[in-house]
Amino acid sequence: MLSEFLQYLFTGITIGATYALIALGFTLIYNASHVINFAQGEFLMIGGMTTVSLTAMGVPMLLAIILAVLLAGVFGILLQRFAIAPAKQADVVTLIIITIGASIFIRGLAQLVWGKEYHVMPNFSSDEPIRIFGAVLNSQSLWVLGIGAVLVVALVLFFTRTLIGKAILATSMNKEAARLVGIRTQLVLMLAFMVSALLGSIAGVVVAPITFTSYDIGIMLGLKGFVAAAIGGLGSGVGAVVGGLLLGVVEAMTAGYISSDYKDAVAFSMILVVLFFMPRGLFGAKVVERV
Amino acid sequence: MSALIEVSGLDKAFGGVHAVEGVSFSVEAGQVYSVIGPNGAGKTTLFNLISGIYTPTKGEIRLNGESTDRLEPNQLAERGMCRTFQQMQICMNMTAIENVMLGRHLKLKSNLFSTLFRLPSLLRDEKSCRQHAQDLMEFVGCGEYLDTEASAMSYGALKRLEIARALAAEPKVILLDEPAAGLNGTETAALEDLIRKIADQGTTVMLVEHDMKLVMGISDRLLVLNYGRVLAEGTPEEIRNNPDVIAAYLGG
Amino acid sequence: MLNQFMQSRLRGLIVLAVILYTIPAFLSNPFHYDLATQMAIIAATVVGLNLLVGFAGQISLGHAGFFGLGAYFTGIMTGNYGWSAIPALVVGGILVGILAWVVGRPILRLKGHYLSMATLAVGFIIAIVINNESQITGGPDGMPVPPFDVFGWELSPFGSYSLFGIELNGSQAWYLFAAAVLLVAVWLAQNLIDSPIGRALRSVHGSEVAARVVGVNTARYKSLVFVISAIYASVMGGLYAHFQGFITPAVASFDFSIVLITMVVLGGMGSTMGVILGAVVLKLLPQVLTHFQEMEAVMFGLILMLTMIFMPKGLLPTLQMAVSKRLKKRAGGQA
Numbered sequence: 001m002l003s004e005f006l007q008y009l010f011t012g013i014t015i016g017a018t019y020a021l022i023a024l025g026f027t028l029i030y031n032a033s034h035v036i037n038f039a040q041g042e043f044l045m046i047g048g049m050t051t052v053s054l055t056a057m058g059v060p061m062l063l064a065i066i067l068a069v070l071l072a073g074v075f076g077i078l079l080q081r082f083a084i085a086p087a088k089q090a091d092v093v094t095l096i097i098i099t100i101g102a103s104i105f106i107r108g109l110a111q112l113v114w115g116k117e118y119h120v121m122p123n124f125s126s127d128e129p130i131r132i133f134g135a136v137l138n139s140q141s142l143w144v145l146g147i148g149a150v151l152v153v154a155l156v157l158f159f160t161r162t163l164i165g166k167a168i169l170a171t172s173m174n175k176e177a178a179r180l181v182g183i184r185t186q187l188v189l190m191l192a193f194m195v196s197a198l199l200g201s202i203a204g205v206v207v208a209p210i211t212f213t214s215y216d217i218g219i220m221l222g223l224k225g226f227v228a229a230a231i232g233g234l235g236s237g238v239g240a241v242v243g244g245l246l247l248g249v250v251e252a253m254t255a256g257y258i259s260s261d262y263k264d265a266v267a268f269s270m271i272l273v274v275l276f277f278m279p280r281g282l283f284g285a286k287v288v289e290r291v
Numbered sequence: 292m293s294a295l296i297e298v299s300g301l302d303k304a305f306g307g308v309h310a311v312e313g314v315s316f317s318v319e320a321g322q323v324y325s326v327i328g329p330n331g332a333g334k335t336t337l338f339n340l341i342s343g344i345y346t347p348t349k350g351e352i353r354l355n356g357e358s359t360d361r362l363e364p365n366q367l368a369e370r371g372m373c374r375t376f377q378q379m380q381i382c383m384n385m386t387a388i389e390n391v392m393l394g395r396h397l398k399l400k401s402n403l404f405s406t407l408f409r410l411p412s413l414l415r416d417e418k419s420c421r422q423h424a425q426d427l428m429e430f431v432g433c434g435e436y437l438d439t440e441a442s443a444m445s446y447g448a449l450k451r452l453e454i455a456r457a458l459a460a461e462p463k464v465i466l467l468d469e470p471a472a473g474l475n476g477t478e479t480a481a482l483e484d485l486i487r488k489i490a491d492q493g494t495t496v497m498l499v500e501h502d503m504k505l506v507m508g509i510s511d512r513l514l515v516l517n518y519g520r521v522l523a524e525g526t527p528e529e530i531r532n533n534p535d536v537i538a539a540y541l542g543g
Numbered sequence: 544m545l546n547q548f549m550q551s552r553l554r555g556l557i558v559l560a561v562i563l564y565t566i567p568a569f570l571s572n573p574f575h576y577d578l579a580t581q582m583a584i585i586a587a588t589v590v591g592l593n594l595l596v597g598f599a600g601q602i603s604l605g606h607a608g609f610f611g612l613g614a615y616f617t618g619i620m621t622g623n624y625g626w627s628a629i630p631a632l633v634v635g636g637i638l639v640g641i642l643a644w645v646v647g648r649p650i651l652r653l654k655g656h657y658l659s660m661a662t663l664a665v666g667f668i669i670a671i672v673i674n675n676e677s678q679i680t681g682g683p684d685g686m687p688v689p690p691f692d693v694f695g696w697e698l699s700p701f702g703s704y705s706l707f708g709i710e711l712n713g714s715q716a717w718y719l720f721a722a723a724v725l726l727v728a729v730w731l732a733q734n735l736i737d738s739p740i741g742r743a744l745r746s747v748h749g750s751e752v753a754a755r756v757v758g759v760n761t762a763r764y765k766s767l768v769f770v771i772s773a774i775y776a777s778v779m780g781g782l783y784a785h786f787q788g789f790i791t792p793a794v795a796s797f798d799f800s801i802v803l804i805t806m807v808v809l810g811g812m813g814s815t816m817g818v819i820l821g822a823v824v825l826k827l828l829p830q831v832l833t834h835f836q837e838m839e840a841v842m843f844g845l846i847l848m849l850t851m852i853f854m855p856k857g858l859l860p861t862l863q864m865a866v867s868k869r870l871k872k873r874a875g876g877q878a
Binding site: 030036083086087089090091092093094096097098100101102103104105106107108109111112223226227230234259261262264265268269271272275276279280281 | 652654661663667672674807838852853
């Protein structure tokens with residue numbers, strides 16, 4: 001009984017940590033620009049796929065990961081510079097369609113380069129699983145959780161201790177005012193997209209040994225990240241982490257105890273229930289309509 | 292005889308900041324009642340409370356003797372209240388006259404069946420609605436814009452259009468939030484005439500306005516707010532001679 | 544004035560009818576007819592979705608769910624229970640409408656991205672159920688659907704018919720029927736938009752607070768238009784199922800929801816003729832792009848992005864603006 005429960009919990013927390021990182025990526029871009037980036041999942045794909053193919057070419061894994069993450073960062077900048085920035089006057093829906101167009105484009109490129117097959121990535125460290133009270137914990141899960149925690153701490157420090165982080169926050173609160181005090185808001189937006197891409201691609205790399213990876217892995221992971229971000233409340237960092245973990249655990253429990261066919265349905269029902277009672281998610285900011 | 296609008300002990304706090312605090316007053320039917328005060332005195336917040344856009348933190352508002360607690364703006368409209376906004380709220384995706392026809396929403400019996408199949412009864416109603424809207428646009432002085440897209444109209448014309456829309460609902464009381472803001476002298480004079488005409492028809496007018504000349508000229512009574520509290524209340528004559536008001540406005 | 548307006552309303556409809564019924568002159572084989580029929584049915588769906596998105600300003604990223612429900616309801620009732628097509632479409636539409644009302648009431652309180660999320664979730668849940676309840680729906684493999692029928696008379700893409708003495712094959716007959724359906728869909732949508740109800744709907748988009756202070760119960764109107772657009776989707780989904788003769792869960796998928804909303808935005812939100820153009824373009828584009836083979840997805844994504852970046856108002860409104868600017872310039876030049 002306990003071992004079963006623990007098993008589901010481990011699975012849930014591992015995938016939940018990944019969702020949390022994706023949700024943080026959404027949050028970052030949402031905060032800086034109020035755009036929901038439907039291409040967020042593609043950053044994960046770029047991270048995972050690039051690492052796989054570089055290591056296959058004989059590049060040492062650490063270097064491959066660094067290169068993959070940098071590549072995703074470049075895509076983040078390009079996305080902001082060439083797709084989001086020129087369309088700043090557009091409607092919410094129009095922006096959604098633009099980022100969907102971008103994700104189709106990136107996925108198309110990936111399919112050209114890597115084909116449609118699934119790719120396997122080795123664990124970072126030993127393949128030997130760890131046993132706790134009869135439950136099996138994949139060593140890669142520890143990597144996911146560890147790196148996830150490090151990234152969250154790094155992000156907190158980034159936003160509270162660095163000038164660039166504060167500039168992003170300022171821009172998200174009031175773009176005009178930020179510009180008036182000398183913040184180059186376009187640059188800041190570009191940075192936000194880049195950091196978001198870095199986060200996403202790292203998540204993609206660490207989770208790749210568990211989920212495998214392929215050109216289209218970004219669609220569902222990206223959507224789950226969006227669900228997690230919305231559960232937590234768009235724009236809230238704490239919300240993204242809580243939403244991600246909650247979503248992962250609920251999914252794993254559903255798959256374990258009810259039916260794996262319906263785990264996604266439960267995830268999507270959960271968001272409906274949360275939004276029914278809290279229209280701005282668990283930690284979303286309350287805003288007063290101004291007229 | 293009870294007042295048309297009766298406000299007692301009204302309070303609205305935004306996270307600890309009291310935008311409106313302990314405000315009480317009453318407006319008799321047929322009056323032109325103005326709310327004045329420096330920027331940030333809580334005038335617009337007061338209007339938002341009265342028109343149901345904000346919910347009070349404390350206190351009560353009665354419209355025609357009935358408490359408006361928990362009533363939505365559209366329910367207040369059903370009870371005869373309509374308003375305009377300082378930041379104009381015009382539907383830019385419609386033509387001018389459609390905006391005014393929207394104002395007659397509550398006067399129209401619409402059912403889905405006659406709408407979908409465009410039955411003669413609907414066409415008849417639409418025709419008279421349009422006629423009424425056209426009359427109103429002429430009344431407020433933007434009759435030349437009938438089928439102009441709202442997005443193509445000038446600021447001054449839109450201000451009048453918004454009043455026409457509010458009047459289209461045939462309200463018992465109309466709340467005008469800074470109708471003269473951004474208007475030039477001629478336009479303001481025309482507005483003064485218009486407000487007088489509205490009042491003469493028996494509609495109660497509540498007004499938030501900065502233009503003292505306008506306010507003093509047309510108001511029956513005034514309420515002066517300062518930092519969310521009532522500084523003074525009375526006829527224009529009383530307000531003009533009130534030492535507190537003079538101190539607040541001139542002494543700074 | 545009103546008469547003039549009436550005429551301009553009818554003019555759009557007449558132009559559309561003329562276009563729809565001259566298209567067969569350019570179609571040579573059944574494949575083309577099938578594509579055109581699909582376009583007409585999907586265009587009618589999008590006309591309904593546009594009422595919600597373009598006119599009332601509410602987002603739905605899950606509309607394929609309603610389309611899929613309509614398709615499967617019709618498929619199951621006519622296929623397994625021997626219902627005739629018309630009652631299946633009507634009952635399906637009513638049930639989907641009720642479902643949309645039930646889920647619409649709470650989620651339409653949400654704004655912006657939260658509404659996108661909620662509608663996306665509703666669409667996903669429907670798709671997952673269709674995928675998993677394979678005993679009823681055939682699961683991922685899909686299910687066959689009998690041909691469309693009216694009182695025993697069948698309309699099948701493989702039949703042959705004669706209309707006013709003209710011999711038609713099944714594909715041609717289906718196209719003529721689908722074109723008529725599209726015309727009716729447009730007519731109903733235009734009637735709705737140009738009415739007190741339509742004004743109330745548009746005011747929700749234009750200024751929700753203005754709508755409320757003049758007495759519009761915005762929550763009610765949002766639900767109403769959500770229900771209407773869901774019924775459009777359901778009925779068109781049913782027709783689509785009969786036309787295709789076979790349906791898979793793809794008709795309810797998230798991908799298809801995205802296709803539908805993209806048609807609206809690409810063609811021009813709030814322009815009935817625009818969204819029909821959007822449907823045609825988005826349906827044709829993959830046909831054209833197959834020549835690029837593995838570059839297809841890349842090209843598609845690129846075209847979609849560029850169009851939306853440079854024509855954020857959508858194809859038809861942008862074209863209309865360009866034309867009227869040209870005309871004005873010419874008139875100015877002559878004066």
